[in-house]
Amino acid sequence: MLLIQATRDAVLKPLTTVVGIVERRNTLPILANVLIRKNGSQVSFLANDLEVQITTQADFGVGDETQSTTVAARKFLDILRALPESGDVRLSLDDSKLTVQAGRSRFALQTLNATDYPTVSQVQQWDASFSMPQKALKQLFNQVHFSMAQQDIRYYLNGLLLVLEPGHVRAVSTDGHRLAHSGATVDGLTAQMDAIIPRKTVHEMQRLLADDDTPVQVDLATGQIRFTFGQIELISKLVEGKFPDYKRVIPTGYTRHVQIPREALQASLQRAAILTTDKLKGVRIQLGDNLLRISSSNAEQEEAREELEVDYAQESLDVAFNVTYLLDVLANVKTGDICWSVQPDVNASVLITVPDDEEFKYVVMPMRI
Missing domain, CATH: 3.10.150.10 (DNA Polymerase III, subunit A, domain 2)
Known part of the structure; x- marks a missing residue:
């Protein structure tokens, strides 16, 4: 036939x-x-x-x-x-x-x-529904996906937290060492609930969503989420568990802010990363005298040093970070400049934001090297 x-x-x-x-x-x-x-x-x-x-x-x-x-x-x-x-x-x-x-x-x-062939049994009634442009949802996922944990025993970290609020949707991810947060306004959304979307589902949606304004319908219920767009329907189980309180992790009241060209910082970090080791991906960031200095070294006593001119005339600061965590955000946030906010404390995290998006926040904990 x-x-x-x-x-x-x-x-x-x-x-x-x-x-x-x-x-x-x-x-x-x-x-x-x-x-x-x-x-x-x-x-x-x-x-x-x-x-x-x-x-x-x-x-x-x-x-x-x-x-x-x-x-x-x-x-x-x-x-x-x-x-x-x-x-x-x-x-x-x-x-x-x-x-x-x-x-x-x-x-x-x-x-x-x-x-x-086994097929997913859909829920009879959805608890929350909303629609938004495909490119807006894709951007939301793109801005936070890289902070999701991979095969963490804390299974609730192996995914993305989607938070629904009246007129607003947020996406949050963390692996315990860094946290990414973004959000978008959504017309007609009245429900208030949250759900942890599995890592695999997030990556599939990034692959399938188009970069245009055609709508994607999102339906949520206990244990299940459904995305409908074009000729495609994706249904996924949700991750059970209690996601960490992301609001407590995002620092407030930081008084020292530095605006840095994203591409220049990305290129400097990529060069410094060459001399880091696979196990210890640390780079040292030093701020002072209107300079941002980046340095790295390895067990062979090899060293790399980079300098960027910045507008920073406050007291010097010397903190180390995992260079992969910094490169991840610079590769996924497409903007001219990033804002680097710090406190004069080697144990304080760095808060990375972008000038044209109040919703995006990226927090990285320091490391010892």
Whole structure:
């Protein structure tokens, strides 16, 4: 039975959308497959890893029949990518084989029964819903994602805190050594709640969201979040646990502020980072006499020194930081200058903000080197 006939790129687009969450190793073999459902001309592609589920729609089905199957996602993707761009791709289902034909190329792929494919059970009622431009939500995630923990035993840190307030949404992440905070206004939002979005879900949304003003609908309930935009629906479980009180971490009352060109600081830190060790990524930051000095060294007694002219004539300050934490924020906040706020205390954290965005705040704890 012929299921689909379309150009290679037309089939490749929805498959690429969903295949990102497919793990190469699964406890359930069928989760390495993508679920293809055809209902007349409408075809849906669905992938699921039991935590995140992505579905997308396309309109290239052949005939009025309803049919569904599952096929190895990455194998199918590799075949489509290897086919020539010109000409149509035909997908046919016969017995337990999915046949992919394009010109004189033909592949017969093993399938697994669609009825055995696990799908996420959606909640009956959402507790909070709002809509915002895709580029605004993408920017919100881009500004904080790099501070999420990776495989921390404090599992609630392995994700992003989304805080809903009337007319406002915030995103916060921390790994215990640094914290990133950003926010945006949202029209029509009346609910007040928060949720921890898993790390994998955040990265998928960054990949899928467009840099335009088309809307993304966000629905929240206990234990589950749903994003709907364009032809895509992403449903994810939420991380259970109590996120740290981020308001207590963000310093207030800092009196010493230095405005620094972002690209110049980034380039200096990148050069200084060359002579740091893999285990100890520390750089020393010294402020004084209208100069910001950056230095690093390693076990081979090698040293790097950088200087930037800044407007700072207060007492000298000498503090060390993990250079990776500083480079992360400079790579993700696209602005001309950053504001570096400090206190005259070697144990005090640095607060990094940007002149044109009152919502963004990045806090880095000092380190000893």
